[in-house]
Amino acid sequence: xxxxxxxxxxxxxxxxxxxxxxxxxxxxxxxxxxxxxxxxxxxxxxxxxxxxxxxxxxxxxxxxxxxxxxxxxxxxxxxxxxxxxxxxxxxxxxxxxxxxxxxxxxxxxxxxxxxxxxxxxxxxxxxxxxx
Amino acid sequence: xxxxxxxxxxxxxxxxxxxxxxxxxxxxxxxxxxxxxxxxxxxxxxxxxxxxxxxxxxxxxxxxxxxxxxxxxxxxxxxxxxxxxxxxxxxxxxxxxxxxxxxxxxxxxxxxxxxxxxxxxxxxxxxxxxxxxxxxxxxxxxxxxxxxxxxxxxxxxxxxxxxxxxxxxxxxxxxxxxxxxxxxxxxxxxxxxxxxxxxxxxxxxxxxxxxxxxxxxxxxxxxxxxxxxxxxxxxxxxxxxxxxxxxxxxxxxxxxxxxxxxxxxxxxxxxxxxxxxxxxxxxxxxxxxxxxxxxxxxxxxxxxxxxxxxxxxxxxxxxxxxxxxxxxxxxxxxxxxxxxxxxxxxxxxxxxxxxxxxxxxxxxxxxxxxxxxxxxxxxxxxxxxxxxxxxxxxxxxxxxxxxxxxxxxxxxxxxxxxxxxxxxxxxxxxxxxxxxxxxxxxxxxxxxxxxxxxxxxxxxxxxxxxxxxxxxxxxxxxxxxxxxxxxxxxxxxxxxxxxxxxxxxxxxxxxxxxxxxxxxxxxxxxxxxxxxxxxxxxxxxxxxxxxxxxxxxxxxxxxxxxxxxxxxxxxxxxxxxxxxxxxxxxxxxxxxxxxxxxxxxxxxxxxxxxxxxxxxxxxxxxxxxxxxxxx
Numbered sequence: 001x002x003x004x005x006x007x008x009x010x011x012x013x014x015x016x017x018x019x020x021x022x023x024x025x026x027x028x029x030x031x032x033x034x035x036x037x038x039x040x041x042x043x044x045x046x047x048x049x050x051x052x053x054x055x056x057x058x059x060x061x062x063x064x065x066x067x068x069x070x071x072x073x074x075x076x077x078x079x080x081x082x083x084x085x086x087x088x089x090x091x092x093x094x095x096x097x098x099x100x101x102x103x104x105x106x107x108x109x110x111x112x113x114x115x116x117x118x119x120x121x122x123x124x125x126x127x128x129x130x131x
Numbered sequence: 132x133x134x135x136x137x138x139x140x141x142x143x144x145x146x147x148x149x150x151x152x153x154x155x156x157x158x159x160x161x162x163x164x165x166x167x168x169x170x171x172x173x174x175x176x177x178x179x180x181x182x183x184x185x186x187x188x189x190x191x192x193x194x195x196x197x198x199x200x201x202x203x204x205x206x207x208x209x210x211x212x213x214x215x216x217x218x219x220x221x222x223x224x225x226x227x228x229x230x231x232x233x234x235x236x237x238x239x240x241x242x243x244x245x246x247x248x249x250x251x252x253x254x255x256x257x258x259x260x261x262x263x264x265x266x267x268x269x270x271x272x273x274x275x276x277x278x279x280x281x282x283x284x285x286x287x288x289x290x291x292x293x294x295x296x297x298x299x300x301x302x303x304x305x306x307x308x309x310x311x312x313x314x315x316x317x318x319x320x321x322x323x324x325x326x327x328x329x330x331x332x333x334x335x336x337x338x339x340x341x342x343x344x345x346x347x348x349x350x351x352x353x354x355x356x357x358x359x360x361x362x363x364x365x366x367x368x369x370x371x372x373x374x375x376x377x378x379x380x381x382x383x384x385x386x387x388x389x390x391x392x393x394x395x396x397x398x399x400x401x402x403x404x405x406x407x408x409x410x411x412x413x414x415x416x417x418x419x420x421x422x423x424x425x426x427x428x429x430x431x432x433x434x435x436x437x438x439x440x441x442x443x444x445x446x447x448x449x450x451x452x453x454x455x456x457x458x459x460x461x462x463x464x465x466x467x468x469x470x471x472x473x474x475x476x477x478x479x480x481x482x483x484x485x486x487x488x489x490x491x492x493x494x495x496x497x498x499x500x501x502x503x504x505x506x507x508x509x510x511x512x513x514x515x516x517x518x519x520x521x522x523x524x525x526x527x528x529x530x531x532x533x534x535x536x537x538x539x540x541x542x543x544x545x546x547x548x549x550x551x552x553x554x555x556x557x558x559x560x561x562x563x564x565x566x567x568x569x570x571x572x573x574x575x576x577x578x579x580x581x582x583x584x585x586x587x588x589x590x591x592x593x594x595x596x597x598x599x600x601x602x603x604x605x606x607x608x609x610x611x612x613x614x615x616x617x618x619x620x621x622x623x624x625x626x627x628x629x630x631x632x633x634x635x636x637x638x639x640x641x642x643x644x645x646x647x648x649x650x651x652x653x654x655x656x657x658x659x660x661x662x663x664x665x666x667x668x669x670x671x672x673x674x675x676x677x678x679x680x681x682x683x684x685x686x687x688x689x690x691x692x693x694x695x696x697x698x699x700x701x702x703x704x705x706x707x708x709x710x711x712x713x714x715x716x717x718x719x720x721x722x723x724x725x726x727x728x729x730x731x732x733x734x735x736x737x738x739x740x741x742x743x744x745x746x747x748x749x750x751x752x753x754x755x756x757x758x759x760x761x762x
Contacts, residue, residue, distance in 0.1 A: 014178075014182065015148060015182045015185065015186060016148055017141065017144045017145045017148050017149070017186050018185060018186055018189075020141070020144060021141065021186075058185075060178050060181050060182070062175070062178065089181060089185040089188065110188045110189070111185075111188030111189040111191075
């Protein structure tokens with residue numbers, strides 16, 4: 001399944017250019033319901049406000065990094081079901097393992113194309129569909 | 132893949148954001164030199180390179196990715212305590228940072244960056260392999276002790292000081308600029324032609340660059356490109372929301388007025404209607420001035436964005452000179468109009484260079500006079516009422532009024548007699564004369580004798596003023612005072628007959644009645660003594676070349692940077708906040724622009740400086756006044 005185009009995304013990155021890139025790629029894939037947050041702490045606030053169905057987050061950020069955000073989401077009863085796609089510049093083994101252990105739904109390495117993103121998203125949507 | 136077609140917007144966004152990020156990194160690097168073990172700083176710098184790398188990846192800027200990647204890895208080791216930050220390593224990092232900045236310059240030209248300097252890459256890789264960067268040819272050359280030697284490059288070894296300068300354009304900007312200016316023009320023209328053409332037209336931008344850019348002058352291209360990018364501005368959305376909100380309110384008030392007009396035209400003019408009209412107009416008044424303020428605020432930027440470039444410049448320069456200087460910043464949050472920030476960049480760089488180069492002494496000299504080896508240069512901004520004040524202070528040797536006078540006479544800028552009449556403040560101001568340079572030997576860093584006068588001219592263009600205070604042995608202070616905005620000019624309206632003229636209020640000290648009995652003739656010109664000060668009286672009619680129909684009744688005590696005098700007028704009509712409309716094609720001498728009064732009358736805003744310059748010429752021709760009489 002391709003995922004509901006109305007799916008509400010939260011894109012988390014401290015670099016606004018990167019948020020814009022991700023937002024544009026999502027738009028290319030038909031997802032236009034996107035909000036942004038500058039770091040993990042702000043993201044968490046927005047998430048707690050409710051209404052989000054998908055989180056795409058950078059790893060390396062000030063205040064609260066992506067991994068901590070992911071861990072916090074998984075530890076919060078109201079949020080723990082949220083799919084979280086981690087974005088990072090590194091394809092380091094230990095990073096991928098850490099993300100998997102923390103419960104990331106997917107992992108994508110910068111730079112990526114809309115095609116790669118779509119592939120990762122579809123995998124996650126498939127899993128969600130099965131659940 | 133070196134095609135930015137379709138990615139221009141993204142590239143601009145990236146560059147703007149990455150530039151800020153890199154300036155921040157630059158500053159943190161300077162801090163890091165003081166506290167090399169600060170984990171927080173190491174982390175922040177790591178993240179800076181990491182973030183730039185991530186963005187560069189999407190732009191396919193592989194060389195930038197490589198350079199950032201290596202530097203980032205180095206910081207990863209440093210923050211994990213696997214390596215130690217040595218001064219030699221610091222130099223490698225600084226060179227890498229400059230490399231990154233240079234690549235931004237290339238990206239700004241829509242060209243994929245070329246590979247970084249192999250020395251820098253080699254040094255980074257070496258450091259990551261655990262080799263001491265000291266072992267890498269030339270890198271250690273710039274350690275503080277060796278800095279003066281580095282200027283006379285050791286044969287066979289790269290001249291790192293010069294390379295730094297060439298790579299970044301920063302350290303040597305002052306001297307490269309004048310030479311490079313025509314190149315910058317040519318570049319920007321070339322750029323303008325090239326820009327709209329999709330990059331597909333140039334299948335090999337790598338090759339194009341080599342011919343486009345004359346070797347050794349990357350400064351010019353970088354600067355040209357910086358100018359081009361300044362057309363965008365980042366505004367806090369809450370400020371834009373406020374503008375939107377106010378324009379909405381104004382729309383509502385306009386509707387109210389339209390409906391009231393209909394009522395009144397229909398003959399309804401009872402007390403209630405008039406009261407409503409009064410209310411609506413008052414409200415509109417309030418809203419419009421709020422809107423003006425809000426719009427002005429969208430143009431206001433914290434001056435810290437300008438300041439953040441300077442610690443690095445000061446550091447590099449001090450190092451080149453073998454001095455130990457710390458640039459202390461204060462008031463970075465002070466907000467200044469964007470145009471003004473751009474126009475302040477060069478004068479401030481010049482004053483900082485001047486402070487580091489001429490202001491502060493060599494460590495030995497400081498030690499000899501009982502000062503700390505490290506000198507402090509303070510750059511401060513603050514808002515005082517409706518003015519912005521910028522202060523550049525050093526704790527160096529100060530300036531000697533006597534030496535400055537002697538030098539000015541030596542250079543034939545003033546005569547000996549003139550020199551003798553100058554007081555301390557006027558003597559210090561001599562350094563702003565074109566062609567003045569306190570050092571007989573031209574220093575290759577800041578002093579070519581072009582500069583201080585340019586600093587002053589640039590500040591005056593912004594309706595600002597510069598003041599110098601200096602205490603021999605203790606240091607010098609340059610105080611720049613600027614209006615908050617260039618869009619609105621507070622003016623004094625004076626009358627000549629029944630014709631009003633506007634004078635910039637910033638020049639007006641006081642208004643006094645002129646008692647013809649008290650006017651004294653000194654050396655053939657009219658003067659008035661105000662509190663012990665002898666001031667020349669110049670009638671506005673004479674300045675404008677109008678017939679003097681009757682003696683002026685009022686005097687406006689005016690003070691410009693160079694002179695104080697009393698401007699004789701018939702009467703005055705109060706003050707006003709003028710919105711300046713410039714006369715673009717038709718600009719009579721002595722007129723800065725025009726504004727419209729509340730009654731619809733058009734008023735000329737006078738440019739006193741120009742009017743007085745004119746007077747000086749007339750007077751010289753006619754033997755009476757000389758410019759210096761006014762000082």
